Amino acid sequence: MSAQASGHGTMNIKLIVWRQAGPDKPGNFETYEAKGITPHHSFLEMLDVVNEDLIKQGKDPITFDHDCREGICGTCSAVVNGVPHGGQKRTTLCQLHMRKFKDGDSIYLEPWRARAFPIIRDLMVDRGALDRLIQAAGWISCHTGGVPDGNSTPIAKRDADYAMDAAECIGCGACVAACPNGAAMLFGGAKVAQYAALPQGQVEAPERVAAMIQAMAENGFGNCSNHYECQAACPKGIDVKFITRLNREFYKALVLDKVGATPPKKS
Amino acid sequence: MRLFSTSIGRKGVMAVTGLLMVLFVVGHLLGNLTVFKGPDGINAYAEGLHKLVPVVWGTRIVMGSALILHVYMSIQITLENWAANPKKYAVSRSLRATFSSKNMIWTGAAIGAFVIYHLAHFTFRVTPSDLMLGTDTMGRPDVYQMVVDSLSGAVIGGVYLVAMVALCLHLWHGIQSLFQTLGLSNAKLLPEYGLWGKVLSGIFLVGFGAIPAVILAGILK
Numbered sequence: 001m002s003a004q005a006s007g008h009g010t011m012n013i014k015l016i017v018w019r020q021a022g023p024d025k026p027g028n029f030e031t032y033e034a035k036g037i038t039p040h041h042s043f044l045e046m047l048d049v050v051n052e053d054l055i056k057q058g059k060d061p062i063t064f065d066h067d068c069r070e071g072i073c074g075t076c077s078a079v080v081n082g083v084p085h086g087g088q089k090r091t092t093l094c095q096l097h098m099r100k101f102k103d104g105d106s107i108y109l110e111p112w113r114a115r116a117f118p119i120i121r122d123l124m125v126d127r128g129a130l131d132r133l134i135q136a137a138g139w140i141s142c143h144t145g146g147v148p149d150g151n152s153t154p155i156a157k158r159d160a161d162y163a164m165d166a167a168e169c170i171g172c173g174a175c176v177a178a179c180p181n182g183a184a185m186l187f188g189g190a191k192v193a194q195y196a197a198l199p200q201g202q203v204e205a206p207e208r209v210a211a212m213i214q215a216m217a218e219n220g221f222g223n224c225s226n227h228y229e230c231q232a233a234c235p236k237g238i239d240v241k242f243i244t245r246l247n248r249e250f251y252k253a254l255v256l257d258k259v260g261a262t263p264p265k266k267s
Numbered sequence: 268m269r270l271f272s273t274s275i276g277r278k279g280v281m282a283v284t285g286l287l288m289v290l291f292v293v294g295h296l297l298g299n300l301t302v303f304k305g306p307d308g309i310n311a312y313a314e315g316l317h318k319l320v321p322v323v324w325g326t327r328i329v330m331g332s333a334l335i336l337h338v339y340m341s342i343q344i345t346l347e348n349w350a351a352n353p354k355k356y357a358v359s360r361s362l363r364a365t366f367s368s369k370n371m372i373w374t375g376a377a378i379g380a381f382v383i384y385h386l387a388h389f390t391f392r393v394t395p396s397d398l399m400l401g402t403d404t405m406g407r408p409d410v411y412q413m414v415v416d417s418l419s420g421a422v423i424g425g426v427y428l429v430a431m432v433a434l435c436l437h438l439w440h441g442i443q444s445l446f447q448t449l450g451l452s453n454a455k456l457l458p459e460y461g462l463w464g465k466v467l468s469g470i471f472l473v474g475f476g477a478i479p480a481v482i483l484a485g486i487l488k
Contacts, residue, residue, distance in 0.1 A: 082360035108358040181348035222351030226444040232362030241454045248450030250275040259269040
């Protein structure tokens with residue numbers, strides 16, 4: 001359906017985009033005009049339109065991360081006018097639509113900025129640090145093999161709900177991008193809390209939180225100042241109560257003298 | 268020690284020392300308010316307090332240690348946080364962070380400088396002013412007259428007022444933050460800590476601030 005047929009006019013948007021040719025290259029802002037954008041365009045579709053235009057002009061298109069474009073994979077990532085994912089509550093950038101903008105608006109587009117997330121190119125950053133946190137502390141030991149009987153491990157509904165709320169994290173890294181300290185406490189807290197709430201997570205619980213804290217420091221993340229920007233920016237609305245849980249689990253591990261202990265090896 | 272080498276451990280130290288100092292400030296405020304009863308109030312309070320030598324020295328040692336730990340950890344953690352976020356956004360917009368939460372290190376520095384000045388001023392009386400601690404008609408140290416004489420100057424009174432604004436801003440964020448850091452929070456409690464933290468900060472501002480304000484206004488003479 002054309003913009004005219006849908007009863008909406010098109011709009012022109014001024015984009016001020018961070019362009020950086022490579023990890024160690026200097027970057028700068030470039031200004032582009034996004035023309036003929038309809039309110040139905042998603043933010044990433046708008047970028048597609050701009051990129052088509054750039055390609056036709058023989059210029060390098062803007063590099064940005066995207067995958068499912070359904071708001072569930074956690075790949076899209078850009079800071080729009082100072083807010084990761086653009087600031088619409090519980091919305092990833094791919095689910096943000098241009099109807100939230102007006103004709104003639106200027107939009108600043110920047111990559112996630114944190115020491116732990118080096119820029120690869122333009123708006124694309126390396127979020128491998130989050131994977132390394134998972135490798136360090138985002139797993140449980142369990143037997144593989146046949147499917148266990150349903151309900152063989154009873155889990156209270158409130159615990160299951162709590163763990164599911166934590167597991168909603170899609171690992172996009174908006175929490176780190178929003179944090180004035182470049183900390184990953186909401187991400188790490190969600191993982192630790194998710195497993196701490198479930199019987200399957202009990203075995204390595206103290207070692208897990210200790211390993212998580214250590215991995216965060218080793219991967220260049222900062223400390224938490226309880227600004228709660230992370231929760232506000234999180235497209236899945238992960239609550240900072242999981243950071244409290246992380247803290248609580250840490251003190252438990254400290255008392256059990258597990259901080260600094262090596263977690264049991266995966267075999 | 269693990270407590271001093273980990274992110275959350277050090278924040279825990281800051282939270283506990285912060286809590287101790289908040290409790291001290293509560294006690295300090297209650298003591299100060301005796302100034303409104305006139306010389307009989309605060310002079311009697313000061314004399315009584317200083318008879319409790321172990322309490323006075325115990326408090327000084329605990330508060331001094333708490334302050335040193337709190338300051339040391341805050342500088343270390345803040346420098347780490349700045350290093351972890353080296354490049355700022357060209358456009359930045361805060362969703363939940365406040366002026367208070369973003370300026371903890373600076374309001375803290377202001378309070379630290381004030382504490383040094385305040386001790387030099389009233390405790391050691393080494394500041395360049397003709398501050399005299401005489402005795403009142405009952406032979407007690409005349410704290411009342413010393414405070415009134417000193418704070419009736421616009422500059423010194425003003426310094427005390429500004430310091431109380433810094434204290435209020437610091438605790439506006441700090442009180443709820445310490446409960447979150449100590450893991451004593453949850454989704455329901457956090458807003459309550461926030462509310463009561465702000466109420467207490469406001470009480471500190473009004474309670475402490477009233478003393479120089481009332482003296483500057485010439486109501487206490």
